[in-house]
Amino acid sequence: MTAPIKRTEGYAFAYLDEQTKRMIRRAILKAVAIPGHQVPFAARDMPMPYGWGTGGIQVTAAILGPADVLKVIDQGADDTTNAVSIRAFFQKTAGVAVTTRTAQASVIQTRHRIPEEPLKAGQTLVYQVPIPEPLRFLEPRETETRVMHALADYGLMHVKLYEDIATHGHIAKTYAYPVKVEGRYMMDPSPIPKFDNPKMHMSPALQLFGAGREKRIYALPPFTRVESLDFDDHPFERTKFEAPCALCGATDSYLDEVVIDDKGGRMFVCSDTDHCETRREEGHRGALLGTPAEETRP
Amino acid sequence: MYVSVKGGEKAIRAAHRLLAHRRRGDRAVPEVAADQIREQLSLAVDRVMNEGSLHDRDLAALAIKQARGDLIEAAFLVRAYRTTLPRFGYSVPLDTGAMTIERRISATYKDLPGGQILGPTFDYTHRLIDFTLMADSETPLPERDTAASAPAMPRVTDLLDGEGLIEAEPPAAPDAEPGDLTRAPLRVPAARDLRLQQLARGDEGFLLALGYSTQRGYGSTHPFAGEIRIGEVEVEFEVPELGFAVPLGTVTVSECQMINQFAGSAEIEPSFSRGYGLAFGQVERKVMAMALVDRALRTEDLGGAVEHPAQDQEFVLSHADNVQATGFVEHLKLPHYVDFQAELALVREMRREHAAAHASREADTDPVFEEAAE
Amino acid sequence: MTASLLEAQGLTKWYGDRLGCRDVSFDIREGEVLAIVGESGSGKSTLLSLLSGQPAPTSGSVAYRMRDGSIRDLVSLSEAERRFLFRTDWGFVHQDAAKGLRMGVSAGGNVGERLMAVGARHYGDIRAAAEDWLERVEIDVSRIDEKPTAYSGGMRQRLQIARNLVTAPRLVFMDEPTGGLDVSVQARLLDLLRRLVADMGLAVIVVTHDLAVARLLSDRIMVMRQGRVIEAGLTDRVLDDPREAYTQLLVSSILQP
Numbered sequence: 008m009t010a011p012i013k014r015t016e017g018y019a020f021a022y023l024d025e026q027t028k029r030m031i032r033r034a035i036l037k038a039v040a041i042p043g044h045q046v047p048f049a050a051r052d053m054p055m056p057y058g059w060g061t062g063g064i065q066v067t068a069a070i071l072g073p074a075d076v077l078k079v080i081d082q083g084a085d086d087t088t089n090a091v092s093i094r095a096f097f098q099k100t101a102g103v104a105v106t107t108r109t110a111q112a113s114v115i116q117t118r119h120r121i122p123e124e125p126l127k128a129g130q131t132l133v134y135q136v137p138i139p140e141p142l143r144f145l146e147p148r149e150t151e152t153r154v155m156h157a158l159a160d161y162g163l164m165h166v167k168l169y170e171d172i173a174t175h176g177h178i179a180k181t182y183a184y185p186v187k188v189e190g191r192y193m194m195d196p197s198p199i200p201k202f203d204n205p206k207m208h209m210s211p212a213l214q215l216f217g218a219g220r221e222k223r224i225y226a227l228p229p230f231t232r233v234e235s236l237d238f239d240d241h242p243f244e245r246t247k248f249e250a251p252c253a254l255c256g257a258t259d260s261y262l263d264e265v266v267i268d269d270k271g272g273r274m275f276v277c278s279d280t281d282h283c284e285t286r287r288e289e290g291h292r293g294a295l296l297g298t299p300a301e302e303t304r305p
Numbered sequence: 306m307y308v309s310v311k312g313g314e315k316a317i318r319a320a321h322r323l324l325a326h327r328r329r330g331d332r333a334v335p336e337v338a339a340d341q342i343r344e345q346l347s348l349a350v351d352r353v354m355n356e357g358s359l360h361d362r363d364l365a366a367l368a369i370k371q372a373r374g375d376l377i378e379a380a381f382l383v384r385a386y387r388t389t390l391p392r393f394g395y396s397v398p399l400d401t402g403a404m405t406i407e408r409r410i411s412a413t414y415k416d417l418p419g420g421q422i423l424g425p426t427f428d429y430t431h432r433l434i435d436f437t438l439m440a441d442s443e444t445p446l447p448e449r450d451t452a453a454s455a456p457a458m459p460r461v462t463d464l465l466d467g468e469g470l471i472e473a474e475p476p477a478a479p480d481a482e483p484g485d486l487t488r489a490p491l492r493v494p495a496a497r498d499l500r501l502q503q504l505a506r507g508d509e510g511f512l513l514a515l516g517y518s519t520q521r522g523y524g525s526t527h528p529f530a531g532e533i534r535i536g537e538v539e540v541e542f543e544v545p546e547l548g549f550a551v552p553l554g555t556v557t558v559s560e561c562q563m564i565n566q567f568a569g570s571a572e573i574e575p576s577f578s579r580g581y582g583l584a585f586g587q588v589e590r591k592v593m594a595m596a597l598v599d600r601a602l603r604t605e606d607l608g609g610a611v612e613h614p615a616q617d618q619e620f621v622l623s624h625a626d627n628v629q630a631t632g633f634v635e636h637l638k639l640p641h642y643v644d645f646q647a648e649l650a651l652v653r654e655m656r657r658e659h660a661a662a663h664a665s666r667e668a669d670t671d672p673v674f675e676e677a678a679e
Numbered sequence: 680m681t682a683s684l685l686e687a688q689g690l691t692k693w694y695g696d697r698l699g700c701r702d703v704s705f706d707i708r709e710g711e712v713l714a715i716v717g718e719s720g721s722g723k724s725t726l727l728s729l730l731s732g733q734p735a736p737t738s739g740s741v742a743y744r745m746r747d748g749s750i751r752d753l754v755s756l757s758e759a760e761r762r763f764l765f766r767t768d769w770g771f772v773h774q775d776a777a778k779g780l781r782m783g784v785s786a787g788g789n790v791g792e793r794l795m796a797v798g799a800r801h802y803g804d805i806r807a808a809a810e811d812w813l814e815r816v817e818i819d820v821s822r823i824d825e826k827p828t829a830y831s832g833g834m835r836q837r838l839q840i841a842r843n844l845v846t847a848p849r850l851v852f853m854d855e856p857t858g859g860l861d862v863s864v865q866a867r868l869l870d871l872l873r874r875l876v877a878d879m880g881l882a883v884i885v886v887t888h889d890l891a892v893a894r895l896l897s898d899r900i901m902v903m904r905q906g907r908v909i910e911a912g913l914t915d916r917v918l919d920d921p922r923e924a925y926t927q928l929l930v931s932s933i934l935q936p
Contacts, residue, residue, distance in 0.1 A: 018389065019389075022389075024389070024391070047490040047492065048490060049488050049490050050490070051388045051487070052381075052384035052387065052388045052487075052628065053385060053388065054385040054388075056381070056628075056631065056632030056635060057628065057629045057631075057632025057633055057636075058632040058634075058635070058636030058639075059632060059636050059639065081640060082640045082641075083643060086313045087313065087640055088313045088316065088317060089639050089640075090313070091313035091314050091317060092317060095314065118639075119641070119643045119644060120643055137633070137636070147619075148619055149493055149623075150493060150494070175655060176658065179651060179655070181644070181647030181648055181650070181651045182643070182644040182647045182648075183644075198641075198643075199643075200643055200644065200646070200647045201647070202647075220629045220632065220633055222490040222491070223490075246647060246650065261643070261646075262646070263642050263643070263646055264642075264646055264649065278642070278646075
């Protein structure tokens with residue numbers, strides 16, 4: 008963890024002015040009160056491009072306090088350029104402490120992943136969301152999708168899943184896999200891989216979703232029922248990997264494929280860099296680090 | 306403990322340094338100053354003020370310099386700055402009828418009270434590259450009108466209005482506050498105040514293409530350029546403590562009033578209808594396109610069927626903002642390894658299934674039939 | 680005598696100063712087929728849209744007996760209730776099958792949609808129901824995964840019927856169901872419709888300008904002209920012994936079967 012640094016003068020704490028933060032907090036409260044429902048909010052133009060996490064950044068800015076410890080990940084990693092850039096933004100504008108350790112963070116902003124280490128009560132996971140509407144690619148009109156949500160008229164989504172099974176024999180959706188929240192609202196979990204979907208279910212942490220360009224906030228309060236859509240005879244299945252992580256030997260984590268030469272050579276390593284490092288510090292070794300004989304199951 | 310930043314932070318720093326170097330260009334050439342951009346690239350400044358939604362010529366000029374002349378990037382810089390400014394309120398409606406006119410033309414009347422004034426227009430220039438501009442040019446001062454006072458120039462739509470030939474401007478509800486789409490999320494269907502706001506800050510190229518599409522049959526509105534006027538208007542602000550409006554200063558605006566044929570509906574008798582465009586600076590193309598699209602977006606209000614892109618509120622309003630559009634298009638540069646990994650695995654699996662299905666089909670095929678087929 | 684399934688009272692609709700229909704009253708019982716005939720512009724399509732709950736009439740009411748036996752005025756239904764009726768108890772067969780089908784979704788998905796909308800979550804069962812219905816409307820089950828774009832006009836229309844009937848509705852609205860089809864295709868479709876109506880005990884309100892369709896399908900007939908009902912009665916009576924001059928003109932203008 009790096010200690011707080013002196014924040015930049017001239018801007019409000021965490022960049023946004025207090026009025027704006029209040030407006031966003033109101034939207035968050037409403038979202039928490041109606042789990043899975045998309046609450047419109049007056050997203051501001053931010054100093055980062057739309058589509059680069061402006062929704063998540065505004066949510067984080069609205070909930071961050073001076074005592075918070077922030078972790079920012081993109082694709083599960085703390086060192087991807089956009090994660091670095093967002094973390095630096097909050098160090099500069101809020102002067103908060105930052106960390107790469109999932110367990111140490113009080114607020115985790117993420118793009119496309121949920122950390123492997125189970126979240127605890129008191130932690131908040133903030134998702135960056137590009138398209139909040141799970142029905143958007145079936146029905147492009149906002150006026151119609153609003154009515155569909157209001158009436159819980161979700162047959163169309165199952166038609167899409169039916170078509171997948173009819174064509175491919177299985178549901179051909181691997182990320183942004185739609186979920187039903189507390190048996191009521193259909194929700195897009197943002198483009199996390201479906202591997203991560205079960206982690207949302209009954210999580211003790213607060214989960215907030217911010218879509219800046221589309222101006223929507225939605226939430227999963229702690230211990231919310233989150234079910235991935237499926238059919239009774241074609242149940243939801245988590246992605247499985249054939250090999251363990253080449254670095255830490257983990258068999259229960261989401262793996263990135265890394266191309267190591269131009270002759271088709273590949274290795275698979277944890278996408279969650281903190282998870283992988285922690286395991287290696289604990290003495291776990293994957294095939295690439297030489298002691299494959301070691302116990303690889305955690 | 307904090308070890309994982311690795312390459313990212315260093316790479317970003319180095320990239321920004323290189324960017325600044327490229328912006329500066331050949332150091333043997335004098336650096337361009339923001340005031341030069343403000344004065345000599347003033348139409349770029351106007352565009353950035355509109356799409357950046359902030360009237361500040363110096364800031365827009367600086368943004369253009371910082372953005373290396375990328376006008377969408379410059380508008381983005383202005384927008385992000387605008388976010389941090391407090392909102393005091395909104396001005397009294399501008400009185401464009403009282404404009405100090407620099408340019409004023411009408412395509413609907415040969416002559417009209419106040420006359421046609423060409424002003425600083427490219428319209429009748431021959432588009433020949435002027436090589437004398439390679440050197441510092443000797444630019445003569447403009448001729449000055451010697452008339453003692455400018456004649457009154459009533460707006461063309463007001464002339465038509467006197468006869469009842471053009472639909473009346475729908476009166477605003479008393480005490481109705483104009484909407485502000487930077488303070489409340491845009492919900493469709495949106496009222497005309499919000500639509501015009503979104504068009505005024507919308508991308509000039511997008512509006513131009515949509516306006517053009519209406520002229521080519523995708524939702525024709527039979528438009529006439531009733532009047533285009535460009536000049537300075539005074540901005541007044543109602544101060545609650547004072548109880549009356551005080552002038553804040555003047556801004557240059559372009560205004561376009563399109564007059565469109567309208568056959569009438571069950572409730573409304575046949576008349577001309579209005580399409581309206583207004584934006585900061587000299588932005589004639591923008592306000593003309595805006596007026597075409599404004600009229601097209603009123604199709605539903607006027608009882609017509611929405612059949613073409615320019616008439617479709619959700620389509621036009623959701624895609625007009627180039628700062629949003631560029632962000633989302635360009636976000637495809639960000640890493641997507643996690644999702645791509647998931648798709649990779651799926652495609653591999655589907656190929657395996659496809660091959661297996663194919664193999665079993667081959668095995669089932671009657672060999673005689675197969676021969677015949679070959 | 681069974682109670683009415685649907686009862687219209689004094690239905691009137693004005694569009695500005697243009698009349699849609701005026702003072703139309705009738706009722707229909709379960710299992711009964713009512714044909715509304717007239718030339719285009721006679722108000723029959725307006726009437727059909729008012730009966731299915733949208734738009735609201737200028738005046739008048741439509742009472743509908745729900746499955747639980749309660750009587751509801753359709754004008755007062757919420758959008759949620761109206762949509763629910765449309766996925767369960769009602770069907771609507773459009774003249775243009777593309778309006779009533781999802782053209783980008785397979786035949787099986789088209790038939791299965793209503794089942795999924797009311798909560799069916801077993802893929803195998805949904806598919807079995809779709810196969811069963813394709814058979815009943817005489818579509819080769821091997822074509823279940825094809826999209827309607829690959830179907831002929833007659834097949835599309837039969838698919839639309841299957842999509843509507845899969846939840847066993849009690850009332851089906853039909854708007855010129857045979858319009859635009861070849862004569863031989865029409866005959867086959869009418870034959871199929873007649874059989875399904877009888878088998879399922881459907882109540883049907885069918886709008887048509889084709890008296891042959893009315894004669895083949897309907898028990899009762901209503902003749903409309905200029906927004907009003909000018910003659911109504913048992914189909915055979917009205918067609919064999921028309922009382923109004925206008926009806927006589929309509930009847931004499933087609934070949935007798």
